[in-house]
Amino acid sequence: MTEAILLVGGKGTRLRPLTVNTPKPMVPAAGVPFLTHQLARARAAGVDHVVLATSYLAEVFEPHFGDGSALGLRLEYVTEKEPLGTGGAIRNVADRLDSAPGDPVLIFNGDILTGLDIAALVATHRSARADVSLHLTRVADPRAFGLVPTDDDGRVTAFLEKPESPEDIVTDQINAGAYCFNRSVIDTIPAGRPVSVERETFPGLLSDGAHLQGMVDSTYWLDLGTPQAFVRGSADLVLGRAPSPAVPGRHGDSLVLAGAHVADDAKLTGGTAVSAGAVVGSGARVDGSTILAGAVIEPGAVVTSSLVGAGAVIGARTVLEGAVIGDGARVGADNELRHGVRVWCGAVIADGAVRFSSDQ
Ligand code: GTP
Secondary structure: OEEEEEEEOOOOHHHHOOOOOHHHHHOOOOEEEEEHHHHHHHHHHEEEEEEEEOOOOOOHHHHHOOOOHHHHHEEEEEEOOOHHHHHHHHHHOHHHHHOOOOOOEEEEEOOOEOOOOHHHHHHHHHHHHOOOEEEEEOOOOHHHHEEEEOOOOOEEOOOOOOOHHHHOOOEEEEEEEEEEHHHHHHHOOOOOOOHHHHHHHHHHHHOOOEEEEEEEOOOOEEOOOHHEEEEHHHHHHHOOOOOOOOOOOOOOOOEEEOOEOOOOEEEEEEEEEEEEOOOOOOOOOEOEEEEEEOOOOOOOOEEEEEEOOOOOOOOOOOEEEEEEEEEOOEEEOOOOOEOOOOOOOOOOOOOOOOOOOOOO
């Protein structure tokens, strides 16, 4: 059996306003807090003990997941007094680990949706006799990421900052946010101060001659850090494109949770998820979107690739496309909100107040 640390303490600034009241790993994707999918996948891979490294809005995790027994896990929670960054958070939970110095400990970023073969990462780590092994994924456009080139044996040769010019793009491999550490390496991270595992720990280990092994796994991978990615990830879970044992229902065009009400002539497509207590009115069309608990989509509204926060109201005939509506916001009838527009929690938009013009 293996143990894992899940990093869930980030502020999730890119996902605001959804992360104003809810930490990113607790925002529902396909009807359940996103973290549920990661915990269920870890369990399915043989992990039995998980330590959650919490900071921002730390108090909401334990009331939901408790001791983890419902998921077949033993869960522990450690909250930082001040945010310690990714490396500092890993070090801060070290005293909760049962592993011996040479044992592998899995570490996951709390905002990655992936089909990674977790057992294969541990097997690669063991067979390479590495100090740390990293899941690497290939991306079509690596410009927005730190690059991780490897040699012919898969051993990491460098950690490169975001490339600035085309010559700097020496590989399309990026850090995919899942690691296997020897327990003893975790104990070498400085305690009690912020540390970035990506910017400090990994480059430091490499320059000290440590063995860092990369495992390229080109399975499904998505960083759910932005609203567009979050909506995509939730829809892919509903559609069955992204693997998770925790989707609460059958895969298909839509997922309607118990206690939601969808009018008979409303149309839900593209992996739309409708949470408990939400209402979708007559003739409304909702495509590839996430409708959170208690939200109301009034008759005739057209919602595409959007996220509607808990208790928000979308007025009749309003059009949303790529929009994020914060919890409790009220968008009146006959509005048109497109292209990544974000409406803050509790904001009110009057009937017919916002129009989109393609001339602008
Ligand atoms: P943005 O603010 O939108 O960049 O999101 P974020 O705060 O989640 O940061 P980022 O995506 O870089 O974080 C990667 C992972 O590390 C996420 O799962 C975060 O929850 C987690 N994380 C980031 N900073 C901290 C921290 O200081 N403490 C803990 N415990 N986790 C952290």
